[in-house]
Amino acid sequence: xxxxxxxxxxxxxxxxxxxxxxxxxxxxxxxxxxxxxxxxxxxxxxxxxxxxxxxxxxxxxxxxxxxxxxxxxxxxxxxxxxxxxxxxxxxxxxxxxxxxxxxxxxxxxxxxxxxxxxxxxxxxxxxxxxxxxxxxxxxxxxxxxxxxxxxxxxxxxxxxxxxxxxxxxxxxxxxxxxxxxxxxxxxxxxxxxxxxxxxxxxxxxxxxxxxxxxxxxxxxxxxxxxxxxxxxxxxxxxxxxxxxxxxxxxxxxxxxxxxxxxxxxxxxxxxxxxxxxxxxxxxxxxxxxxxxxxxxxxxxxxxxxxxxxxxxxxxxxx
Numbered sequence: 001x002x003x004x005x006x007x008x009x010x011x012x013x014x015x016x017x018x019x020x021x022x023x024x025x026x027x028x029x030x031x032x033x034x035x036x037x038x039x040x041x042x043x044x045x046x047x048x049x050x051x052x053x054x055x056x057x058x059x060x061x062x063x064x065x066x067x068x069x070x071x072x073x074x075x076x077x078x079x080x081x082x083x084x085x086x087x088x089x090x091x092x093x094x095x096x097x098x099x100x101x102x103x104x105x106x107x108x109x110x111x112x113x114x115x116x117x118x119x120x121x122x123x124x125x126x127x128x129x130x131x132x133x134x135x136x137x138x139x140x141x142x143x144x145x146x147x148x149x150x151x152x153x154x155x156x157x158x159x160x161x162x163x164x165x166x167x168x169x170x171x172x173x174x175x176x177x178x179x180x181x182x183x184x185x186x187x188x189x190x191x192x193x194x195x196x197x198x199x200x201x202x203x204x205x206x207x208x209x210x211x212x213x214x215x216x217x218x219x220x221x222x223x224x225x226x227x228x229x230x231x232x233x234x235x236x237x238x239x240x241x242x243x244x245x246x247x248x249x250x251x252x253x254x255x256x257x258x259x260x261x262x263x264x265x266x267x268x269x270x271x272x273x274x275x276x277x278x279x280x281x282x283x284x285x286x287x288x289x290x291x292x293x294x295x296x297x298x299x300x301x302x303x304x305x306x307x308x309x310x311x312x313x314x315x316x317x318x
Contacts, residue, residue: 010062010105011035015046015095021110021168022067023175024223029065032227037061047087052094056102064099064107065226066092066148073183074137081140088144096151096163106162108230109152111145113169113240113281114138123282126167126238135276149238156236164233166226169242169281173219173300174307178315186216189253190305193260203265204257207272210250215280217243218300221293228291240281243293249274252297259301 012029016022017038029036037059045051046068070087077084092109099107116124117132129149134142152163172186183191189206196204225241233239247255253266295303308315 011037011059012063012065013037013039013059013061014065014067015039015091016066016068019067019069019071020171020173020175020177020219021222022065024173024219025065025067025226028220028223028227046094047090049090049094049098052098053101056098056104060102061099062105063230064095064104065110065230066095066107067110068095069110069141069145071141077138077141084140085144088141089147092144092148092151096148096155100155100159100161100163106230106234107152107164108226109148109163109165110226111149111165111167111238112142113167113242113279114142115145115149115167116281118276122278123244123280124240125282126240126285129238153236162234164229164235165238166229167238167240167281168222169215169217169240170279171217171219171222173304174311175219176304176315178308185214185249185252186256186301186304189256190260190301190308193256193262194305194308196264197260197262201264203267204253204262205267205269206249206253207269208249208274209270210248210253210268212249212274212276213246213278213280214249214252215242215244215246216252216297216300217241217293218295218303221295221300224294225286225291228289229286232289237285239285240283241286242281242283243297244280244283244287245297246278246280247297255298255301259298259305 012034014022014026014036017026026036044055068091070084116128118135120128149165152165155161156163176187177183178187178191193204222241229239
């Protein structure tokens, strides 16, 4: 089997390079001098087995970062469950199988912390996988991602294929989704506080009590962690990617007001749900590789807000 370092030689295909995760991975790989291969959805339909097979035969990538996925918020997952499980299963199956058959030296599969049970212990260790029921609202996406993990493990075990699986925590940063319905906590709050400042509103409402604890990681730190695992890790066991730090939604809202320059009141609507009281991943396995995040949450939010303001004409807002 190739060592992780040897697997880094040659062109690297980043599947999903236009998304938050894929674009960050493409940036960090290019900065390290790697030859990065990308394809848009129009150029390559990853749900088509024939198209994916033909691409790998022609492009001959030495390595793959599989960040492509059909993603969405609670509303989208609830409305289109068949789309979420079918499309993600197709993308993963086609890419992993074609990568192995075409002689790819290493594949990095990107999952999500939503693979863990709804009532997993906190911080969530990798060993919590498949130990309890999933959160109902995103189970279709989570089950597809779990199938991707198991496919990587099976190909690793049966064929000696160097396929590893990484599970990031809540991510934010340049390239995020700022739409009202599908955005996650940080881009949603950032847009709301930004617009409140522009419109001179005296208050901003935030769902819940503000007491729920969450973990956030800048997407460039996630990409650096993924590269570290690519170079130093070659086990079939999954690896959590996180900051190892928690912040309450109340503290996050105060930080967001400061970053965006909003000087009004922050009103917490306790009639709305808090969600899970606490959600953080255990990063001992990742830390053992010598990796640490570079951005503090305050620094990361400031950098992301600058990017948001500089690119507001082109970011996903609707």
